[in-house]
Amino acid sequence: MSTHRLVAIGIDSPSVCHFEEWLASGRLPNISKIAAAGTKSQYSHVKKFRNERCWTIFQSGSDSESAGATFVPESYSYYHPSLQRDPSPMFYELGEDFRVCAFDMPARLSARVNGVQVSGWGSEFNASLQLSDPPDLLAKLIERHGVDPKAHGAMKVFDVVSSEEEHSYRNPNLYDVDSLRHFACQLEIAVQRRTEICLDLLNRESWDLFLTVFVEGHTANHMFWNAGRPHPFRGAFRVGEDPMMRTIQAIDDGIGKIARSLSDQCTLVVYTIDDTGENLMDLPSMALLPELLYRWNFPDRRALRDAGTSSPVPRLRDDYSDHWKLEVWRQTTDHGRSALRSPQQLEAEGEALNWNPAIWYQGLWPQMSAFALPSVADGHIRINLAGREANGLVDPADFETTLQEVEDMLSELIDPRDGTRVVERCIRVREDPYASCEIPPDLIVCWRRSRPFDTVDSSTLGRVGPLPFFRTGGHKQHGETVTNVLFARGPGLPAGV
Template sequence: MTRERATKVVVIGLDCAEPSLLFERFADRLPNLSRLRDQGVWGKLRSCDPPITVPAWMSMMSSKDPGTLGYYGFRNRADRSYEKMTTATALAVHEPLLWDFLGAAGKRVILIGVPQTYPPRPINGLMVTDFLTPSIASNYTYPPDLKEEIALLPEVHPYEFDVSDFRTPDKGKIRDSLIRMTDKRFALARHLLTTKPWDFFMMVEMGTDRVHHAFWQYMDPNHHRYEPGNPFETVIVDYYVHVDRKVGELLKVLPKDTHVLVVSDHGAQCMDGGIALNEWLIQQGYLVLHESPATPSRLESLKIDWARTTAWGSGGYYGRLFLNVKGREPQGLVAPEDYETTRDRLVSELEALGDPDGKPIGTRVLKPENLYRTIRGASPPDLFVYFGNLRWRSVGTVGTGQIHTFENDTGPDDANHAQDGLLIAAGPGIAPAGPIDGMQLMDVTPTILRLFGLDIPADLQGRVLKPIASHEEALA
């Protein structure tokens, strides 16, 4: 049986929203999101590798993996030199995105806060850029005069792209900033949805990510710093309840025939600690410094003996490890014929690295060619390191002499990312079907294209999720 084509689709993105919290632990306190679940389909949404905001949202919106996109995090090597790095903004996005396909079909689009949309570019509709936007002094809208309209909205101005410092120890300040930022984002969403023409609307709220990183230790009895009855114990659940209320207010202004998808790009989990990747490389003889620092220092600030260095790494929610290959890097040491044996040795040794007591932590070390259809970009990592399967952060600084740490090198941070985000979909023709398995974030774009009855480009890597958009539906 053929379904009617969608006329309007809304995507509410909640960065880092964790399925175990939204679907289980907090579910009875989230009436609007739970009602959407009951009305449609839902389940875990497998993220990309690596499961972080950049590149995950663009992988979702392009239906291409990060290898095809050509960037593997916020910061990437610009070339094969040792020093030059670039930040992956919208300028790094070269693949067509969902709203490009929709615009070409004449659909009007409104976007708010979708990561990697700054700086803005022309679309068939309106765009308000993302958390990478420097400030409201920047050109952050398309068309440019939309910025002037936003400045006249008392509920929204001054607009906030992110909390100013979600790793500050001033937890009360973060809590208040999160609520203020979220209220402004949803107020802007309601304004644009009710005053502008649109066929497709998408917003992404970053607060769900920030609240996990700032407050997980106060909520989770499994966190090594958890104290029962602490004053911030309910901040995360209170924030989810607040977001649920804002989602409910947004749903009330939507036409009744709207298809609604709620998605997150990855999940969250307790951070057990950190592994100082470069300290380990130094101790194992893979990374050689001309002089050891007297205090903890960023690797980029130190003098590295590149002629004697085999590998070095970058910190973050996951580790990126680079080999110093002869003929590829300026002072390469690893002969090309030894490249695979060197990588295999590093994989084996890193996966065997345990906790401070030597107990296994389940580290996974992945080769990019096993993750992606193709590998682009000036200098992709040679290995991806998921310490403790992402329960341990990769720490890039050196100078402590310790491999294991329980202090974050970039400021207080309680949570790491998890590989499963979530998806809820409800709307005309979507029968209540309970949880569905096997969803991946690259499936979102082809599914929405099918909802609109549009052809799906052959090079998209995702598939249509049949419980949401029937495979038998007639195409345009």
């Protein structure tokens, strides 16, 4: 048995509320045992902009002013910079005096890490590279233990800055329960293979620091939240069927195997990173908001169908048979199909965000006074400002007035299924339109927290939707506190504290 000094294992984006409930009820016996033998703590950060920023905070030890996305006003280009290329310092760059193994952290490779590094074996990110140091290590691990099953059928995409080829896995259709069950099995296999790789690497030598993360809890939250939890679309899961919990239990089993392989002299830390819950943002931020702003700019145009606010709202459908992006594309009008760039076209071009409807409008942004950015969190709106954007239409003197007009439009949006307003608040990012240029949105739209919605009515812009839901689990809103838990056992750590 190798003697390691510190082993730290992350669980990416579980629902902390449910995680602690499962701990208390004995459903996660291995983590419970670690908790009972050591110390429990909490740590937190304030959610800003994009969900993945939590990794920058975790790995660098400090917050960043970055929004986790980049907008280029000269070209209207928009992309999510990869953490695998982020130059921010990482806490485990410990130099020659410490042997470090970092397996599948969402990070770049660093020459200041004395040991081995693997990134991209089974990323949860939208697009990722496969990297390792030594360069042949990842290929050898895959040959011995297998690939992440999500890699099968992944899309080939290209990084906007470097043009490097990356891969982006496909989420299953939320309305196809057989595909979801198959995906759940794939996640469990991924957990098993990840565990085997960790045990392999731990066996190779004694590490001063061994660092890894199970990302499968993140993916499970997105796709399986509606199994036994409140959501307008309950799905076809059987009573008592809970693949989200099952994925966390598989992670618990993997952590147990790793824990049992360690000596009593090793300090073991198990931590969660980011907190998740019901998804309140995907559909409105990615699909409803871009179309609303298109109509606000061009009141006589409709890129998505408009049944009118006087017609009854159709019942929630459960028969969507294709990928979400294709089902949303089927809701386009003849005009929309000619004005927008299709997801098929964007996928063929290697656009990493081809599945996000907001990017379909990108070619129209220079013609719009305000447009929705392809956020994967709250709604993000950019003003097309003269002197800032290449084809700016809004005079700087009208910046605040235009923001107010957009806010007024948003404030009166109604969910026609229950008659309630759908926007909780809007946050203005900057007073000076030329300040904080590294932050893409000028306005952040925080949606209501009471219930997800698939349709919005506007007294002036008509009805957008109903549209299918994309993922039923999601993240915290901008400005909310994200609290996580940490368990540590080892020499000198008191038990049960």
